[in-house]
Amino acid sequence: xxxxxxxxxxxxxxxxxxxxxxxxxxxxxxxxxxxxxxxxxxxxxxxxxxxxxxxxxxxxxxxxxxxxxxxxxxxxxxxxxxxxxxxxxxxxxxxxxxxxxxxxxxxxxxxxxxxxxxxxxxxxxxxxxxxxxxxxxxxxxxxxxxxxxxxxxxxxxxxxxxxxxxxxxxxxxxxxxxxxx
Numbered sequence: 622x623x624x625x626x627x628x629x630x631x632x633x634x635x636x637x638x639x640x641x642x643x644x645x646x647x648x649x650x651x652x653x654x655x656x657x658x659x660x661x662x663x664x665x666x667x668x669x670x671x672x673x674x675x676x677x678x679x680x681x682x683x684x685x686x687x688x689x690x691x692x693x694x695x696x697x698x699x700x701x702x703x704x705x706x707x708x709x710x711x712x713x714x715x716x717x718x719x720x721x722x723x724x725x726x727x728x729x730x731x732x733x734x735x736x737x738x739x740x741x742x743x744x745x746x747x748x749x750x751x752x753x754x755x756x757x758x759x760x761x762x763x764x765x766x767x768x769x770x771x772x773x774x775x776x777x778x779x780x781x782x783x784x785x786x787x788x789x790x791x792x793x794x795x796x797x798x799x800x801x802x
Contacts, residue, residue: 638751638773641781654714662782665774667709669785674701677793697797704800741768749775752787763791 641660648656678698708716741754751773757764770787788796 634778637775637779638745638781640779641773642751642753645783648714649718652718654711654718657714658711660773660780660782661711661714662774662776662784663710663713665782665784666786667705669772670705670709670788671702673788674698674705674793674797677790680790701797701800751781757792761795763795767792 645657645660648654648658648660675698678701735758737757737759738755739758741756743751743753745751753771753773754768755771757767757769759765767789769789769792770785771783772785772787773781774784776782
């Protein structure tokens, strides 16, 4: 039995989310914002983040029994939507990475700084959706151990783009608190 072009193509299609994920991550490793942006669908990401924050605000609004809660939460939602619009765009990777600096060679005495995220698994959820789960290992006790999902969707036969970041309520709450403070 020979190895056919159809079999090779099928294998590459099945592995294509991993290739896109590798190239996306490589952008962070090599401080390359344009590489990162090549694998992000900003309109879809903005839309999905707005839906998550809106759902969170609706849940908070139902739980807030104060006389003015019904007015405050929609206003907060509108402000959050505007903030997402202004921050989630092609300049986001540059803001996350910060300015590129020549890093000094680490001394053998200095241990490397641990990453604030840990791999927590991945799943291919149908032919057009791939989720990479990351567990946060940060100092903030509200965020420590929280899992966020990087959701990639197929854009072409072989290319995938980040279209959503799933956040738990504690993460959304912490983000909103930080934005207010």
